[in-house]
Amino acid sequence: MSSDREFLGLTPAGTPGHYRFTVENHLARLDGRLYGGTAIAVSIAASELVSDRAALWMTTQFVSTAPAEEEIRVHAEVLAPGRRTNQVRVTGSDADGQVMFASLGATGHRRDDGLAGTFEHPPEVSTPDRSEPRGGPFAAMLRNAGVEAEVPMPRDVGFNRVVEFREPAVTSHPDPGPGRVCMWARRRDGAPVTPAILAFIADMVPLSVAHGCGVVAGGISLDNTIRIGSADPSEWVLVDLRAHLATGDYGHGAAHLWSESGALLATASQSASMIRFDLDDAPWNRS
Amino acid sequence: MSSDREFLGLTPAGTPGHYRFTVENHLARLDGRLYGGTAIAVSIAASELVSDRAALWMTTQFVSTAPAEEEIRVHAEVLAPGRRTNQVRVTGSDADGQVMFASLGATGHRRDDGLAGTFEHPPEVSTPDRSEPRGGPFAAMLRNAGVEAEVPMPRDVGFNRVVEFREPAVTSHPDPGPGRVCMWARRRDGAPVTPAILAFIADMVPLSVAHGCGVVAGGISLDNTIRIGSADPSEWVLVDLRAHLATGDYGHGAAHLWSESGALLATASQSASMIRFDLDDAPWNRS
Numbered sequence: 001m002s003s004d005r006e007f008l009g010l011t012p013a014g015t016p017g018h019y020r021f022t023v024e025n026h027l028a029r030l031d032g033r034l035y036g037g038t039a040i041a042v043s044i045a046a047s048e049l050v051s052d053r054a055a056l057w058m059t060t061q062f063v064s065t066a067p068a069e070e071e072i073r074v075h076a077e078v079l080a081p082g083r084r085t086n087q088v089r090v091t092g093s094d095a096d097g098q099v100m101f102a103s104l105g106a107t108g109h110r111r112d113d114g115l116a117g118t119f120e121h122p123p124e125v126s127t128p129d130r131s132e133p134r135g136g137p138f139a140a141m142l143r144n145a146g147v148e149a150e151v152p153m154p155r156d157v158g159f160n161r162v163v164e165f166r167e168p169a170v171t172s173h174p175d176p177g178p179g180r181v182c183m184w185a186r187r188r189d190g191a192p193v194t195p196a197i198l199a200f201i202a203d204m205v206p207l208s209v210a211h212g213c214g215v216v217a218g219g220i221s222l223d224n225t226i227r228i229g230s231a232d233p234s235e236w237v238l239v240d241l242r243a244h245l246a247t248g249d250y251g252h253g254a255a256h257l258w259s260e261s262g263a264l265l266a267t268a269s270q271s272a273s274m275i276r277f278d279l280d281d282a283p284w285n286r287s
Numbered sequence: 288m289s290s291d292r293e294f295l296g297l298t299p300a301g302t303p304g305h306y307r308f309t310v311e312n313h314l315a316r317l318d319g320r321l322y323g324g325t326a327i328a329v330s331i332a333a334s335e336l337v338s339d340r341a342a343l344w345m346t347t348q349f350v351s352t353a354p355a356e357e358e359i360r361v362h363a364e365v366l367a368p369g370r371r372t373n374q375v376r377v378t379g380s381d382a383d384g385q386v387m388f389a390s391l392g393a394t395g396h397r398r399d400d401g402l403a404g405t406f407e408h409p410p411e412v413s414t415p416d417r418s419e420p421r422g423g424p425f426a427a428m429l430r431n432a433g434v435e436a437e438v439p440m441p442r443d444v445g446f447n448r449v450v451e452f453r454e455p456a457v458t459s460h461p462d463p464g465p466g467r468v469c470m471w472a473r474r475r476d477g478a479p480v481t482p483a484i485l486a487f488i489a490d491m492v493p494l495s496v497a498h499g500c501g502v503v504a505g506g507i508s509l510d511n512t513i514r515i516g517s518a519d520p521s522e523w524v525l526v527d528l529r530a531h532l533a534t535g536d537y538g539h540g541a542a543h544l545w546s547e548s549g550a551l552l553a554t555a556s557q558s559a560s561m562i563r564f565d566l567d568d569a570p571w572n573r574s
Contacts, residue, residue, distance in 0.1 A: 056509065056537055056558055057509060057510060057539070057558040059346040059348075059391060059510070059512065061346075061366075061374055061376075061391040061392075061393075062374070063366050063367045063374050064367060079348075079350050079386060079389065080350045080351060084560070085507075085509065085560050087348055087349070087350055087509065089348075089389065099366060102366065102376065102391055104346060104348040104389055104391060104510070105348075106348075106509045106510070106558065108535075108537060108560070109535075110534055110535020110536065110537060111535045111536045112535070114533075114534070114535040114536030114537070114561070115496070115497075115500050115502065115504065115533040115534075115535075115536050115538065115561045115563070116500075116533050116534050116535065117465075117466075117499050117500050117530075117532065117533050118531075118532045119464055119465055119466035119467075119496075119499040119529070119530040119531060119532060119540070120462075120529075120531050120532065121462065121464065174462055175407075175408065175461055175462045177406055177408065178404075178406055179404075179406035180406075209402070209406075212404050212406040213402050213403075213404050215402065217402065220372075222343065222344060222372065222374065222393045223344060223346070223391070223393070225346065225512055225556065227531065227539035227556065227558050228539075229531075229532045229534050229539070230532070230534040242406070242407075243404075243406040244405075244406060244407050244514065244516075244543075244551065244554045245404065245405045245406060245407065245516045245517070245551050245554070246401075246402040246403050246404050247397055247401070247402075247403050247516050247517045248395075248396075248397020248398045248399070248401040248402075248403065249397065249398045249401030249402050250343055250395060250397060250401070251402065252344070252514035252515075252516070252554060253406070254541070254554075254556075256531075264531065264532050267531045267532070267539060267541075267556075269512065269514065269541075269554075269556055271343055271344040271393070271514050273371070273372050273395070274401070274402045276402070
């Protein structure tokens with residue numbers, strides 16, 4: 001947990017349950033504004049701190065974006081303090097009290113001898129060291145849509161500063177079809193992933209929806225949801241994106257998050273308002 | 288929408304965004320207390336009413352249960368009023384202001400010519416009229432766990448009064464394995480399903496987690512989440528349950544909701560605290 005606090009710059013702000021963090025560049029999108037993955041990661045870290053339990057699930061709703069270097073105030077509350085399970089609410093606001101994101105979730109104590117099992121199947125993919133540093137999920141979407149452009153992911157902007165992507169060869173998939181995208185990801189500093197970092201990384205379902213539709217499109221995330229499974233120390237995480245559907249320019253989908261040894265660390269889901277990119281106006285087509 | 292209001296007994300309570308409903312027996316669990324599916328259905332109906340838009344996604348967190356015949360006050364707010372998309376919050380409380388459930392979600396206007404597609408695959412199952420009225424998902428879990436008991440679902444208690452279940456023969460499944468349970472469901476009055484009713488019906492992921500573990504267990508739902516797809520008028524809905532994982536007595540999973548003609552109406556997901564039943568103390572073993 002302390003590695004999460006350091007990664008997110010999350011610091012206590014006086015009264016219990018109150019924290020703050022700053023939208024530093026590594027917590028931002030490519031345009032410097034607050035990255036959705038940061039909001040859910042902060043919500044998970046704050047809920048674990050306030051309840052002294054491990055995160056079980058979290059949904060974060062994006063209400064408004066925050067500019068670069070903005071200080072965000074975080075308020076984490078235990079709504080229902082059970083002996084084993086705590087239902088929590090986390091709210092992120094700016095200095096004027098304007099809500100940036102709103103989260104609901106739970107934390108709890110897992111029983112060592114409790115019910116356990118995994119009922120989903122991982123795709124068969126190449127290991128991270130045999131996978132391609134090809135530009136991440138965005139490049140995969142471009143190729144899928146037939147766009148012949150070399151678009152290197154800028155390593156020095158936004159969350160790409162701290163997360164490295166590699167694209168595996170997929171030799172078999174339990175449920176193949178369009179909208180399936182697999183991507184290895186890790187913290188560039190090599191620290192093992194935590195539930196908060198899994199949520200930080202998983203924020204890319206809209207790309208799989210664009211992949212499914214065979215177009216180049218981005219998504220304005222409406223929310224991120226994550227449900228957390230068994231802990232299995234892993235540096236790399238396989239983000240196994242599975243678009244569900246698109247309708248009327250809204251898209252929904254899921255991501256299964258697998259450890260290097262094939263354990264299901266978490267499953268995520270997300271909805272987004274989709275926006276098709278005007279390729280004539282793409283940066284690589286501008287003179 | 289008016290059929291939802293009637294089904295849920297949702298009535299305006301003076302000021303805009305304020306509603307109320309009573310925990311009537313058909314909105315309750317078998318023990319007469321507020322059923323989780325009711326809370327998310329009410330949240331969807333109230334968010335559509337307050338925003339005058341169609342529901343896109345909704346997460347409902349269960350904070351405390353409400354007893355039979357309790358009057359619940361519902362407050363629906365638009366947190367971010369976009370031209371196309373509205374981010375909404377819905378809270379259900381009792382007369383003392385004690386929160387029963389808290390919901391986050393969005394509503395929006397779908398574009399007729401917007402991105403569209405379905406990237407998940409339905410199982411092949413028998414039609415509702417060739418499927419068995421065998422007692423619903425609970426009976427399926429018992430059989431799966433090797434329990435030789437005839438446990439008819441009581442037709443006159445709780446949500447069973449208004450929802451009929453039939454168990455199809457599954458001839459092929461796109462992603463087979465333990466934890467897969469398929470069930471046809473419809474309103475007993477034959478009214479076509481709406482997003483609110485889909486959410487009402489989908490609240491049974493814990494049964495698929497028990498099925499995956501091969502045990503008889505129930506779940507205390509922590510939340511219900513639903514992401515809504517294309518409208519396709521359908522009386523019956525195929526609830527295609529897919530458990531994801533269990534760890535330390537917590538379980539997570541999803542449900543795909545298909546129309547009679549095979550359209551993906553919505554995908555749902557849920558987390559629960561699992562409780563193994565003591566079969567020696569089961570009603571059918573008591574003298």
